Structure formats: structure tokens, C-alpha cells
Amino acid sequence: MLSRCERSDRGDGLACAEAEIHQQTDGECPALEGERTESIRPRLLVAVDGIGNSEALVRAAQRLAEGRRAPWTVAFVDLGATGPAQRARVERAFLLAERLGGDTVSLRGTDPVAEILAFSRARGITTLVLGRSRRRPLAVLIGRTLSQRLLREGGELEITFVPSRARGGPVALAKDRVLWQARDYLIAIGAVAFTLALALLVHPWLPLANLSPLFLAGVLWAAVRTGTGPALLAAGLSALAYDFFLEPRYFLVVHDASGLLTIGFFLFMVVVGGQLAGRLRRQLQALRATNAQTQGLLDLSRRLAPLTETASVQRETVAALARHLRLPTLLLAPGETDDRLSLIAASDPRLELDAHVLEAVAWCYSQRQHCGIQSQKWAELPWRLIPLLQEPACFGVIGIGYAGKPPPTAIELAALDVLVGQATLAMARTCLTDRLEQARLGEETERLRSALLSSVSHDLRTPLASIIGAASSLRTLGDQLSAQDREELLDALLSEGERLDRYIQNLLDMTRLGHSTLTLQRDWVGIDDLIGSAQRRLRELLRGLTVVRRIDPDLPLLHVQPALMEQALVNVLDNAAKFSPPGGAIEIAVRRDGSDLLLRVCDQGAGIPAAERERVFDMFFTGDGGDRDTQGSGLGLAICAAIASAHGGGVTAEPGADGQGTCIALRLPLQAEPDHRAPPA
Amino acid sequence: MTQSTAPARILVIDDESQIRRFLRISLKSQGHEVLEAATGAEGLALAATQAPDLIVLDLGLPDADGKAILAELRAWSQVPVIVLTVRNTETEKVRALDGGANDYVTKPFGVQELLARIRGLLRQRGDQAGPAGCFEDGRLRIDLGRRLVARDGVAVRLTRKEYAVLQTLVSHPGRVVTQTQLLRELWGPTHLEDSHYLRIVIGKLRQKLGDDSGEPRYLQTETGVGYRFIGRPAEQAD
Numbered sequence: 001m002l003s004r005c006e007r008s009d010r011g012d013g014l015a016c017a018e019a020e021i022h023q024q025t026d027g028e029c030p031a032l033e034g035e036r037t038e039s040i041r042p043r044l045l046v047a048v049d050g051i052g053n054s055e056a057l058v059r060a061a062q063r064l065a066e067g068r069r070a071p072w073t074v075a076f077v078d079l080g081a082t083g084p085a086q087r088a089r090v091e092r093a094f095l096l097a098e099r100l101g102g103d104t105v106s107l108r109g110t111d112p113v114a115e116i117l118a119f120s121r122a123r124g125i126t127t128l129v130l131g132r133s134r135r136r137p138l139a140v141l142i143g144r145t146l147s148q149r150l151l152r153e154g155g156e157l158e159i160t161f162v163p164s165r166a167r168g169g170p171v172a173l174a175k176d177r178v179l180w181q182a183r184d185y186l187i188a189i190g191a192v193a194f195t196l197a198l199a200l201l202v203h204p205w206l207p208l209a210n211l212s213p214l215f216l217a218g219v220l221w222a223a224v225r226t227g228t229g230p231a232l233l234a235a236g237l238s239a240l241a242y243d244f245f246l247e248p249r250y251f252l253v254v255h256d257a258s259g260l261l262t263i264g265f266f267l268f269m270v271v272v273g274g275q276l277a278g279r280l281r282r283q284l285q286a287l288r289a290t291n292a293q294t295q296g297l298l299d300l301s302r303r304l305a306p307l308t309e310t311a312s313v314q315r316e317t318v319a320a321l322a323r324h325l326r327l328p329t330l331l332l333a334p335g336e337t338d339d340r341l342s343l344i345a346a347s348d349p350r351l352e353l354d355a356h357v358l359e360a361v362a363w364c365y366s367q368r369q370h371c372g373i374q375s376q377k378w379a380e381l382p383w384r385l386i387p388l389l390q391e392p393a394c395f396g397v398i399g400i401g402y403a404g405k406p407p408p409t410a411i412e413l414a415a416l417d418v419l420v421g422q423a424t425l426a427m428a429r430t431c432l433t434d435r436l437e438q439a440r441l442g443e444e445t446e447r448l449r450s451a452l453l454s455s456v457s458h459d460l461r462t463p464l465a466s467i468i469g470a471a472s473s474l475r476t477l478g479d480q481l482s483a484q485d486r487e488e489l490l491d492a493l494l495s496e497g498e499r500l501d502r503y504i505q506n507l508l509d510m511t512r513l514g515h516s517t518l519t520l521q522r523d524w525v526g527i528d529d530l531i532g533s534a535q536r537r538l539r540e541l542l543r544g545l546t547v548v549r550r551i552d553p554d555l556p557l558l559h560v561q562p563a564l565m566e567q568a569l570v571n572v573l574d575n576a577a578k579f580s581p582p583g584g585a586i587e588i589a590v591r592r593d594g595s596d597l598l599l600r601v602c603d604q605g606a607g608i609p610a611a612e613r614e615r616v617f618d619m620f621f622t623g624d625g626g627d628r629d630t631q632g633s634g635l636g637l638a639i640c641a642a643i644a645s646a647h648g649g650g651v652t653a654e655p656g657a658d659g660q661g662t663c664i665a666l667r668l669p670l671q672a673e674p675d676h677r678a679p680p681a
Numbered sequence: 682m683t684q685s686t687a688p689a690r691i692l693v694i695d696d697e698s699q700i701r702r703f704l705r706i707s708l709k710s711q712g713h714e715v716l717e718a719a720t721g722a723e724g725l726a727l728a729a730t731q732a733p734d735l736i737v738l739d740l741g742l743p744d745a746d747g748k749a750i751l752a753e754l755r756a757w758s759q760v761p762v763i764v765l766t767v768r769n770t771e772t773e774k775v776r777a778l779d780g781g782a783n784d785y786v787t788k789p790f791g792v793q794e795l796l797a798r799i800r801g802l803l804r805q806r807g808d809q810a811g812p813a814g815c816f817e818d819g820r821l822r823i824d825l826g827r828r829l830v831a832r833d834g835v836a837v838r839l840t841r842k843e844y845a846v847l848q849t850l851v852s853h854p855g856r857v858v859t860q861t862q863l864l865r866e867l868w869g870p871t872h873l874e875d876s877h878y879l880r881i882v883i884g885k886l887r888q889k890l891g892d893d894s895g896e897p898r899y900l901q902t903e904t905g906v907g908y909r910f911i912g913r914p915a916e917q918a919d
Contacts, residue, residue, distance in 0.1 A: 494791075497789065501789050521771075521772070523876050523905070524876045524877035524880050525876075525880065525904075526880055526884060526894065528894040528895065529880075529894050529902040529904070530904065531894075531895060532893075532894040532895045532896070532897060532902060533902055533903075533904045535895060535896075549895050557877055557880050557881075561905075562771070562904045562905040563771050563904055563905040566904045566905075673877050674875070674877065
């Protein structure tokens with residue numbers, strides 16, 4: 001084991017440095033020998049306090065880390081009592097660290113030693129780099145300095161103390177600190193003065209013993225509001241003031257041993273209570289700060305959790321970030337096919353990006369690194385650009401606009417990174433969902449494609465086979481056939497041709513309805529007219545069947561695309577005719593049902609089993625009958641359902657009256673006619 | 682059923698040779714003379730040189746848009762034209778009809794349907810002098826000259842619009858009249874979208890004439906296109 005310790009006391013409270021380098025596993029000092037084993041990957045943690053020259057410390061640590069080719073992190077333990085000047089110092093150290101390629105982390109807690117050690121253990125830190133900023137002779141005596149405690153408790157770590165070279169920093173800091181603390185001492189004195197005044201006021205009515213809690217309360221309050229020093233001052237002053245009330249009164253002399261004892265206890269209580277109260281206060285402050293950040297994170301996760309589409313996640317991310325940061329926010333993402341970024345969402349639609357910013361966005365996306373304000377690249381831009389990175393995918397770039405606003409602090413940027421990370425996770429999730437959905441859709445498409453192929457080959461060929469058969473019979477056997485047989489063959493030719501026509505019509509309709517861009521060309525039309533023309537088109541098919549029409553008089557006009565609705569009726573009637581027994585009756589009943597028009601077409605066929613009543617509207621569903629000749633292509637009712645839903649209506653299959661046959665019920669919403677008055681004469 | 686009208690010279694413009702063959706055979710059987718053209722240009726040339734009495738024009742020609750040929754033809758000729766269209770193209774049909782076609786037949790069609798259309802158009806040409814706007818089938822009597830409509834011998838009271846619609850349809854017997862034509866003629870060009878006016882009038886007319894929309898005897902709806910008066914005069918009834 002090799003150990004080295006430098007101590008250079010320059011008297012400015014800064015430059016004392018200690019270095020103790022524990023050997024690594026191979027027994028050689030990596031810093032001196034420039035060699036290291038790979039068995040433990042070295043990681044450096046630099047602890048800065050914002051009191052000493054933290055930037056010098058960061059630079060020194062960076063050199064050290066570079067020499068060892070080790071990743072390094074700069075940590076600051078926020079005890080909840082950080083003054084603005086100290087905070088600014090930490091910020092500068094953090095920004096410098098980011099520029100030099102290090103990570104930064106802000107820890108919160110009451111015990112810096114415990115926090116640093118816990119973090120080091122969690123992250124596998126091998127080397128701790130510290131600077132010394134002030135001398136605390138008393139603390140050294142009782143072994144309570146940070147370095148002493150770290151050396152004692154962090155036995156497994158290599159701990160390096162680095163001298164801070166710059167001198168200017170701490171002097172300026174001392175001034176800050178004096179100002180900051182002077183205020184606290186004034187508060188402490190004020191608190192005692194107030195207590196004293198109160199004691200004088202109530203003293204005539206209160207026994208002496210009851211005055212001590214009053215002073216105790218004052219000192220505790222001072223301890224809670226300030227720190228240990230001011231609290232001690234308050235305690236001393238309070239002891240003196242209390243002494244005022246002891247015999248002999250109004251003299252600062254204590255004759256009584258019990259009086260001295262009281263004062264002694266009093267001081268002890270105050271010190272202990274003040275310490276406890278001070279710690280509580282710091283914890284509370286730290287909690288508040290953490291809470292604000294946690295709230296933002298929670299809010300974002302809660303909003304993102306239920307979203308299933310990438311587009312809505314993108315929109316919600318931008319909205320939540322803009323709300324949380326109160327800054328203009330935007331999101332750029334690549335298109336589905338090309339890698340070119342385009343603006344997907346912006347908190348303010350008036351946001352405009354100049355070419356410079358767009359270039360930076362492209363850089364951020366391609367390099368997968370954040371850039372813009374407070375970073376190495378494009379630092380002059382008023383934008384902070386963060387890639388939505390979830391290796392190996394990059395979902396785009398988030399931009400936060402800081403134009404006309406104070407630049408973000410490193411802590412804010414770290415918090416922002418956490419929020420963006422959350423959003424990225426949500427995007428990765430929806431992306432996965434999308435892909436699954438696409439795979440499912442692909443499967444469905446494949447199933448439909450094969451069903452379509454089998455349907456086409458069957459339903460096109462069957463009528464064609466009959467047509468070719470009938471025509472060739474007539475051609476070759478013409479004279480040998482009886483007149484009646486010839487008529488029959490001719491009828492077959494005609495009806496099979498019409499059947500083929502209907503099938504092709506259905507195929508065409510299916511393609512058209514499947515197209516999402518279908519826009520209805522609605523017109524006012526009477527349902528009786530539509531039924532009439534549907535019947536006319538099916539004249540040949542309906543021959544031999546009885547069609548009973550029961551249409552309520554004075555039905556309002558429908559506002560539909562007439563040709564499509566006629567096709568829906570043709571399909572329903574076609575279906576009813578197919579399943580009707582020879583000579584059966586088909587009933588068409590139309591009535592008004594609330595704000596809907598209800599059309600029911602009932603046949604006297606075999607009916608549909610309850611389990612299949614929903615499925616008859618599925619494409620290519622043809623029932624389990626097996627004989628596809630009478631079952632049809634499985635397209636007609638599917639198209640009917642599609643047409644009805646395109647018009648805002650629906651179709652259901654119900655058992656017929658007396659449980660015989662099937663009723664197909666078509667429901668269409670009625671719309672108010674534009675003008676109910678009689679047409680202008 | 683297949684009673685023929687006076688023989689006429691009919692020009693068929695269609696690129697499908699099978700369709701031309703089927704039309705030639707059917708039309709010749711009715712005593713008509715048939716001219717055939719496979720392209721629009723050829724058709725226009727024949728129309729100009731041979732002076733046909735009627736033209737059957739396919740709207741889906743390979744060399745030119747059927748509507749363009751129709752427009753060109755209409756620039757110098759008022760010869761009756763029947764267009765052949767496919768289903769699902771209601772707007773196309775209406776455009777062709779409004780662009781000067783006299784009637785249409787949807788492919789695939791039966792020959793009796795085409796023959797009926799041809800008869801309607803040829804009769805109109807020849808019967809201009811006939812009983813000027815008079816219809817009588819034994820049940821319904823419409824006398825456009827005297828503005829008289831009677832059902833089973835009882836005068837039917839029609840409003841002005843009802844009468845105007847009936848008059849327009851009856852004066853083009855068997856021929857489709859588009860909804861736009863009716864709306865423009867009867868309500869003026871500002872009411873072309875107000876088709877519900879027309880629906881109501883037709884509904885009232887059917888009621889008063891005792892017609893059934895399911896099996897119409899007089900007023901037939903051509904879905905998405907317009908209306909057709911299909912009444913068969915007594916002397917022509919089967």
C-alpha cells in the first residue's frame with residue numbers, strides 16, 4: 001500500500017490538501033504508475049461544497065480522471081442551508097464539469113458524509129476527490145471534520161485531497177457568508193430581545209420558574225430560523241437575561257448554586273434543542289425542494305401513463321414541460337419514413353425556429369447529445385436542446401426556450417433531464433405498442449387477403465362455370481335440346497351473369513368503403529324510393545318469392561348517399577332471398593323509432609344460431625353450413641354494416657317472429673330536414 | 682313487348698368489340714341500321730358524315746373522355762344520345778345527362794332495357810306531332826294542352842309545383858330527367874341543393890296519382906340521378 005499525504009497550509013483556509021491513494025488490486029498506485037487493471041473499473045466522485053474554489057477542484061479532478069481514463073461525477077450535497085452565492089458557485093462547478101465531460105449530481109440530506117458514501121457505494125465509485133476549504137481546528141481535535149469522518153467510514157474508497165489553487169474565490173465567499181450570517185445573528189438577538197420584553201411584561205404575574213420556558217421558546221425559535229452559531233448566541237444572551245430575574249434581581253450576579261445550575265441546564269437544553277431544530281429545518285427545506293421536482297415528475301408520469309399513441313405522448317410531454325417550467329417548449333421528431341425532423345408539437349403555435357436553431361436541432365439529433373444554452377455546443381442559442389434518447393432509438397429532440405429568461409441552473413437542467421427521460425420512456429413504450437399493433441394489423445390483413453383470394457376464386461368461378469357450361473351446351477347441342485331446356489339454359493346464363501355482376505359490385509364497394517378517405521355525398525331521399533329501386537335491381541332473384549312491404553306513411557326523408565344506401569338494401573334483400581325457402585315470403589317493415597329510422601327485413605329461412613349473429617357481419621363470414629353456393633361470398637352483410645356505420649347507423653341480426661327465420665334490422669339516424677315548410681310554390 | 686319503332690340509323694361508339702357485336706345483332710333484329718365506331722374520333726367523324734338518328738356512346742372510351750366527345754357533338758348536333766356508364770358513378774351519369782346526353786344505361790345491361798330507352802328517344806323524335814303532351818292508360822289521363830289530370834275519370838287537384846314536375850316528366854316520356862334539371866327549371870338555379878323540395882313534391886304526386894314507389898307505374902326513381910315517367914299509354918300497353 002502506498003500512501004502519500006501532502007499538507008500545504010497557506011493560511012487562507014483553502015490550500016490544505018491531503019492525498020491518500022489506496023492501492024488498487026494489483027498493488028500499484030495507478031496515479032503514479034499510469035497502469036491499472038481492468039478488474040475494477042475506476043470511477044471518480046468529486047465532492048464540491050460551493051464554499052472553496054470548487055471550479056479549481058473540478059479541473060483538478062478532470063485531470064486526474066483523464067489520467068486514469070475513468071468516468072467522473074461531480075457531487076454536491078445540499079444540506080438545505082445553501083446560500084445564493086454558494087449555490088452559484090456550485091452551479092459554475094457543475095457547468096464546468098459538464099463542459100469537461102463529467103456528470104453532475106445533486107444529493108440532498110443532512111449528513112454530507114453519509115450521503116457521499118451512500119452514493120459512492122451505489123454507483124461503484126472507487127476514488128473520492130475532495131478539496132479542503134476551511135480549517136476547523138476544534139473539529140479536527142474531536143475528529144469531526146469531513147475528511148476525518150470520510151477516512152474513517154469510507155474505508156473501501158480511495159480518497160484524494162486536491163489543493164485548490166485559486167485564492168480569490170473564498171475571500172469573496174467569506175464576505176457573502178459574513179453577510180448571510182450577520183443576518184442570522186441579528187435575528188437571534190432580536191428573538192432574545194423580544195423574549196426579554198415579553199418576560200418583563202408578564203413577569204409580575206408569573207412565578208420565576210415559568211419564565212425559563214419562555215426564554216427556551218425564544219431560543220428554540222432562533223435555532224429553527226437560523227443556525228447553530230446564532231442559536232448559541234441567543235442561548236447565551238437568554239441565560240444572561242434570565243439571570244436578570246434571579247435573586248438578587250436586576251443584577252448579573254448569581255449567588256445561588258441552584259441558579260447557576262438552572263442556567264447551565266438551560267444552556268445545555270438550548271444547544272441540544274437548537275441542533276435538533278436546525279436539522280429539522282434543513283430537512284424540511286430539502287424536502288420542499290425535492291417535493292417540487294417530484295411533483296413535476298409525478299405529474300408528467302401520471303399524464304403519460306394512460307396514453308397509448310406516440311402522437312398524444314408527444315403533445316402531452318410538450319404541454320406538461322411547458323406548464324412545469326413556464327417556458328416555451330417544443331418537440332421535433334423524425335417522420336415515419338425519412339429521418340428529417342419536423343415540428344410535431346409546440347407549447348405556443350407562434351414559436352418560430354430560425355435556420356440556426358434548426359441546424360442545432362439536427363446536430364442534437366444526429367449526435368444524440370444535448371446542446372444549446374449552458375452546454376459546449378451552440379451555447380449562444382437561447383434554446384436548450386435535449387435528445388429523446390432511449391438507446392438505440394432517438395425519438396426526436398425537445399427544445400426549451402430561454403430567450404429573455406435567466407439561463408437554467410445545473411440543478412434545473414438535471415431535473416429537466418429526468419423529466420425528459422420520463423417522456424422518452426413513455427415514447428419507447430408507445431412505440432413498442434404501435435409496433436405490436438402493426439404486427440397485429442399485418443396478421444389481420446394477411447387473413448383477409450387469403451379470405452379474399454379464396455372468395456374471389458370461388459365466387460367468380462362458380463357463376464362463370466355455369467355461364468360457360470350453359471353457353472357451350474346451347475352452342476353444341478342447340479338443336480337436340482328441347483325448347484324448354486333451351487329456355488332454362490338461357491335463364492341460367494342471365495341469372496348467373498347478374499350474380500357475377502352483384503359479386504363484383506360488392507368487391508368494388510368493399511374496396512371503396514375500406515378506404516378511409518370515403519366522403520359521403522349525401523342527399524335527401526325517401527326510404528320507399530330506395531326500397532323500390534333495390535327491389536327492381538333484384539327482380540330476377542326475387543321472382544317466386546312474396547315481398548311484403550309495410551312502410552309507415554309520412555316517414556321523414558333520409559339524408560344519405562342514395563346509391564350506397566340502395567346497395568345496402570340490395571345486399572340485405574339478396575341475403576334474405578338466398579335463405580328463403582322456395583315460395584317463401586320476405587317482409588320489409590319500416591318505421592320511425594325515436595330519432596332513428598328502423599328497417600327490418602325478415603325471411604323465413606333456417607335462421608342464424610345465436611352465437612353467429614354478430615359474426616354474420618364479419619367480412620367473408622359465411623356460416624358453417626358448408627355449401628357456399630347458397631351461403632354467398634360473405635361480403636354482402638359486411639358491406640351493409642360498413643355502409644350503415646358510415647352513415648352513423650348500424651345493423652343487427654335478430655331471430656324472426658316465432659323464432660323462425662332471421663330479421664336483419666338496419667338502423668339509421670334521422671336528421672332534421674333543412675326546411676320543413678312546403679316547398680316554395 | 683318488342684314492338685318496333687320506325688327503322689332508324691343508330692351509331693354505336695364503344696371500344697369493346699363484343700359489346701358492339703351484341704348491339705349490332707340486337708339492333709339489326711329490330712330493323713335498325715347500325716354504324717360502329719371503336720374510338721371517339723371515329724365516332725365523331727361518322728356522326729358528322731352519316732347523320733345518324735341516334736347515338737349510343739360509351740363514356741369509358743380509351744382515346745377520349747366520353748363527356749368531351751358529348752360536348753363536341755353537342756356543339757353542332759342535337760341528335761339523341763344514350764350514354765353507357767358503370768354503376769357507382771352517379772355523379773358521372775348526372776354530369777353526362779346535364780352535359781347533353783338524353784338518357785343513360787348502366788353496364789351491364791339487358792338488351793330490353795336498352796331497346797326501351799332507344800324506343801323512348803326515337804318515339805319522341807317521331808311523335809312530336811302526336812297527341813301533343815297527352816297521356817292516357819285507361820286509369821290516368823294527363824292532358825298537358827288543357828292542363829288536366831284525371832284519375833279514374835275524377836279530376837286530380839295538383840299544386841302548381843306538382844303540376845310543373847309532372848309536366849316536365851310527361852313531356853319526356855320514358856326518358857330520365859335529372860334532379861338538377863328539375864330543380865333548375867322549377868325552383869331556379871339558387872335551389873339546386875334543395876332536393877328535399879323535389880322529394881316532397883314527388884311523394885305528393887305519387888299519392889295523388891295512386892302510384893306505388895315499390896312498383897311504380899308512372900314515376901320511377903333513378904337513385905342518385907333523377908326521375909323517369911314510365912307510364913305506358915293504352916294503345917301501347919301489352
